Amino acid sequence: MVDALTLQEITAGYQGSVVLRSVSLSVPVGQNVAIVGPNGAGKSTLLKAISGLVSVKEGSIRINGNDTTNWPPEKIVSAGVVHVPEGRQVFPGLSVEENLWLGGYTKPSRREDLLADVLDLFPRLKERLRQAADSLSGGEQQMLAIGRGLMAEPQVLMLDEPTLGLAPVIVDLMIDALENLRSRKELSLLVVEQSVQLTRGLCEHAYILVDGKIAASGATDEVINDDMMKIYLGTH
């Protein structure tokens, strides 16, 4: 079976600075993949390269086997890969409902079903549909950002640090919601996350990214354990 998403030795970065060096990675259909690594390793840049926000200088990206290298972001979304960025990035001043509506931009005919689905997953959003997105708590904004991503009915949903800065109870809520998503056979998650609890509970595969290169990869239990963390991340 063709992987939902494949990166083949991609090199990418910003004007004047190369951040990712020959990164290869694959996300099998219906399975979840974690990316961990120290600050500044290039994790967010990697997601941006996939979603078309950062240009790829070498190598190729495939979605369902189709070469999507350097496609513009809107075509990547239509191809089924949706990026929920670091820092939530909700539309301020617009209501929760309008934010979700915009998330469904590429799926106008499916909006109603998708909305019902998202509100099922995050009931807290249902009570706040008319509230301005920027007046939500951090956790609620993160739910909105994920819900907004799901409104595009992705095949691969990329989450950049979904639990960063959230209170422990909210983190548990988030994990429950993501666990719930996991049961969907047709959806894969590509998660950048520091929380070991989340990555181990959620992801079958993990990659460790250090200084723009893949330092280790494999089954999550083997990769994300104390020894590996000590070697590559210098934590614990």
Added chain:
Amino acid sequence: MQDLVNGLAQGAIYSLAGVGLVLIFSVVRVPNFAHGEPVMVAAMLPVTLMALFNMPLALALVLGVVAAIALGIFFSVAIFSRLSKYPEVSLLIISLALVVMISSLAVMFWGDAARQTPGSPSTVLNWGGVRIPVMWIIIFFMALAATVALDAFIRYTTPGRAMRAMALNPFAAKLMGIPVARYHALAFGIGSGLAGVAGALFSLAFAVQSSMGAAIALKAFIVIIFAGMGSIWGAFAGGLLLGLVESYGASYLSSGYRDTFGFIFLLGVLLIKPNGLFARRANG
């Protein structure tokens, strides 16, 4: 009273130009000083078309506006959408360069003589000594109608909402799958189209010339700074206010300084309300 009427007629033109500029500025963050050029093209072209091709007035006016829209789309596609990663100051300089180039070309082509598009209704109403040309009433209601239409478009249509999303968070808008390059061109097209309508109406009621663009663009900027940069109705009200300031200033102080009253008033506004008179959250 006469000053009020004069001010509202002139001001409605500024409103239209300002509303177009506020759309462009909020959606794509280009401080487009070349915004006066589509005004000028739509003001100058109809007379030429009528003379060369014997074209009826209405068609000539419409083609003038179409040319303004085309110019705006050209600005977007050929120039500003390619430069979107550069800071606003660079875009500002480029828009100034466009002003110089386009107005020089226009002066070469049309000369610099003032002229007016003939054929507008010449009826002048007289209400208790106040002269109100019918054309001015048309101008006022056209400006109002265009602003209502734009507001509805932004609120209720998919392209309108997509442009509002770009105005609020361009980065996130891309991640929603919104084709931002297309809406960049659309914002420029609609904004310049409104500028074109302003130019066409202007030329029917007042004297216009091929070098007028820069002055109109400056006034449109005054209007949107009044309005606090982000509000369509703020820009509409700001345009009327600028028209009134100019008209009362010219009649009570000195008509020679007509164009400076707007700036003085702007300075006053900014000293008292640094975010603009009608500042509120950006709504595209």
